[in-house]
Amino acid sequence: MQAFDSSDATAILADLCAGDGAAADKLLPLVYDELRALAGHLFKQEQAAHTLQPTALVHEAYLKLIRADHLKLNDRAHFIAVAAKAMRQILTDYARLRRTDKRGGAKWQRVTLDDALAEWQSQNVDVLHLSEVIDQLAELSPRQGQIVDLRVFGGLTIEETAQVLQVGPTTVKSDWLIAKAWLKRALADPCAS
């Protein structure tokens, strides 16, 4: 197990908020591990499946990793931005693992992540495909890609997203409307990319 503690994460986050862009790369693995551990933890707790939404996991990770009393409110948005990225990574890694190896992964991992995905899966959302089309969108418009990550995997509101990206809420709202329509179309039509 990698050794780190909440003070690591808090310190890195402080760097990130102070404008050190490279700090995001350091924070990402911490958050990634924590999210996976959380998924396992929740399973052990015999937790009812319906609370295992990806956004809830992200928020729990924040509470676990960050000593929030040291931070300002908008620092949290920065954290969530990183965590959203980690969450997408986890979900796609997992989906890929399961596609290639039906028996792959520890048992708890399979169960919990399945739960986390249950809502989407019941609607036939293919996470891998979703992730691919988000990447395609990000090529065309990096900001729209970011907005989708923050909203979908981080659970941020329009206003929060605007704070993270340092643009106006109106811009976020327009971009989000376009991104949504574009992604829905891309997901519905496999040739449309």
Place this chain on the structure above:
Amino acid sequence: MRIMNSSRHDEIGTHFLKAQSLIGDERRHYIEAISARDPALAREVESLLAADEQEHAVFDKTENVGLARGTRLVSQEDMVGKQLGRYVVKRVIASGGMGTVYEAIQEKPRRTVALKMMKSGLATPAALRRFEIEAQILGQLQHPGIAQVFEANVYDNDAGGMPYFVMEYIPNALTITEFAQHNHLDLRGRLALFAPVCDAVHHGHQKGVIHRDLKPGNVLVDASGQTKVIDFGVARATDLDIQMTTMRTDVGQLIGTLAYMSPEQVAGDARAIDTRSDVYALGVVLYELLAGRMPQNLDRRSLVDAARIIQETDPPRLGSVNTAFRGDIDTIVAKALEKDKERRYQSAAEFAADIRRFLSDNPIMARPSSAAYQLRKFAKRNRGLVAGVVTAFLALLIGAVTAINYAIEAGKQAEVATMEAQRASRRFEQVRELARTFIFDFHDQIKDLPGSTSTREFLVKTGLKYLDDLSKEATDQPELLLEMSDAYERMGDVQGRPNYPNLGDLSGALESYQKSIKILEALCHANPDDLDLHRRLAFCHNRIKEVQTARGDLSQAIAHAHAYLNIVEPFYRKDPNDLPVQKLMAWGHNGLGKAYKLLGRLDEALVEFNKGMELREAIAAKSPDDKRWYRELSTGRIKIAEIYYLKCDYESAIEYFRRAHADRLVFAENQPNSRLAQRDLAFIYGKIGETFMEMNQLDDALANLEASQEIRLRLAEADPNNVSAKSDVAIGSYRLGEVQLKAGRLDKAMLHQQAFLSKSKELMAADSENTNYRSFVAEAHTRVGDVHLQKGDFGDAINEFQKGLVIIESIAENDPLNVSHQQQLASCLERLCSAQRNSGRADEGLENCQKCLAILESVLEREMSNPQSLFAVAEAHEQLGSTWNAMANDVGSSAEQSRTYQKQALAHFMRARKLTEQLQKESGPFPGTKELQDRCDAGIATCKHSIDSPR
């Protein structure tokens, strides 16, 4: 295939947005206009519009799922000074999770009102409509115990409509708990204050309104003593409770509110909430009002944990918090707090009525739950586990069935196959039955469920019955046999594996382990080269060794430790360089060494630990880069050091501790940030410090203990939520206190021991059901008492010892088999006696000393050959001798009495002396024996002298 680039994408996006904002013909015209100059662009926009019409699980959900509603990053609009309708907002009274309460002035008629502005807007027209309807209903609630809602309205701002309520303003209001405290109300006063709150809530229920957010902050008392329930129905009208329970994201605020939520509310099932949910919340409020604490401590829990606790864990009974509440009032509160709403009071009025029956000394209606009900509840609580384990068992079965099918295909005779199939199907049925009734996950859950012992025993017994049936059938299938042995082993673990949650049924555990061994022996016999089977068998002997150790049958423990080694040794002889076998051997020697150590056969223990150490070093030499193994090396050295310590060879002990330290440093270097490595270092410094203390080199002792404590403090500070880090600090303070006491620096000793006490209390408060922390608090009282004793403040000492005693007694009562509790109890009694004797109350001390002796003798009976137990009994006799002696010397005693007392004293001194001789014969030198003998000899001399020449 669309050819796409960024600028084209942006162009399409712009037109899409514009078109999307238009409707009907306007939209059609707009697209036609684009199509006229760029048909491809128009097609793009049209297809986006069409796609956007489709609902999508991911994106359209996201619209409504903002993270942490209520703690949005956008700041609240400041309302002070603004006019809303006919109200002018004056000042903020309070701000909470749901919204902000202002004091406001109404113009006509002119009066002061409370205005509550909710944080969340009403997002949809449907929500707005429901808000209006609910607001109307709220206006109809008119009851002296309910703060009247005058108006509910919506304030329009850019963020959408913000609902607000205008309510009766209650000047100088206190919350119900503040009021009771402020007026020093006693139990009856508090109940009399509370009953009308139930009446008010009942009134609301009759009007069809559920409060949904009852908590002391919503139950106010005005200056005249009239209770006023505020915020009735506010949660419902604004959907807040549903958001809270289904979103489960806004933690800080939610935890506080969560504590008052019923299990059905926490489950997030809005339809399951009814008036009985309010009854539950009232129960929590009453619990808090009476006990001065919450039924369950949810602080620092994650939301998920908190919710689980509310749904699954029964709070400690009110009567266990304070014995004054035992009986009816305990039953009443417990009935309100039932997890199953069907079992609660069915209305707030019933609740109030039972409270009033109690107040007028009439029999109450509530009844304590029956055993049968407890059993059902247990099963229900563990439903998830049951399902999980059944699945696991089914997987095993499928494996077995496949094997049988394979056998059939391989051309076995049809007849055999049928027999096999029949057996398999019978087995299937039986195992399924077994899974249904017995397989709850005992391992982790058991300790968290207070009061379920009888239930668990029943379950274990049922499980065993099925296992035994199965074992009669399974005579020739290795797979099945292996499974069986595993099952017996698990069963044994549940029954009595020491240091794991268990039922304390040690002989039951032995029986199960023996059954497992019997099966494994047969399998090993058939497969003499199968290391895995032999490993299992060896481990099973190790389990028995642990149980026998706990039972105090150390010779049996040693026999099984030998059995372990005998099983592994042939493999080792065959290939002394095989790494897994080397490790097994190292552990085996270690295990045997531990048993010898407990028996006091220190030389033999040393031999075993050294053998283990050689193997460990061989393994390390083989893979020098495996830094993790350095931890094992260091552990091995510590074991050796500890033996030297016991042999009073402190120089060698220090030497080995230092080498262990060096190994740990290598381990730590490899993981500079590792808390584990740091903790290990702190542990070793602590050990070295203790050793120096024994050597009476108190400065060195202090330096090492301080180094240890420094690390502990650093670790605890880095991770304030880590309970074990905190408990390490507590122990560190204790050690520092001990060394300062020995150095005669009593004030410093007192400071450390008081730090130990306060840290222990914090730990206990955070986890009141953890026996360890309760026993910490008891020990801390004892140690503070020790310092008082040294200072000569006997009264204070007695006081502390008695505080400690009460706690240990309750711990020991709950866990009578645990020897260490008994020992702690005895040592506290002994100190109390000594303090009482010294303060001229030898007669009171006598009783405590006798109790102490009785306890130690019963411990000795269980641990016949444990030298420590023998020594303790000897010590107790010596204490008793001193106490009788003190009584004889008391001026109040007559010459006749004095003589009788001296004879008693003499008998105990002589008995003590004899026991120390026995100890020396059996176990060799034991630390402290010499001193004890000197004290006995002095006592014997004094007594003889007094008897021969009475005063």
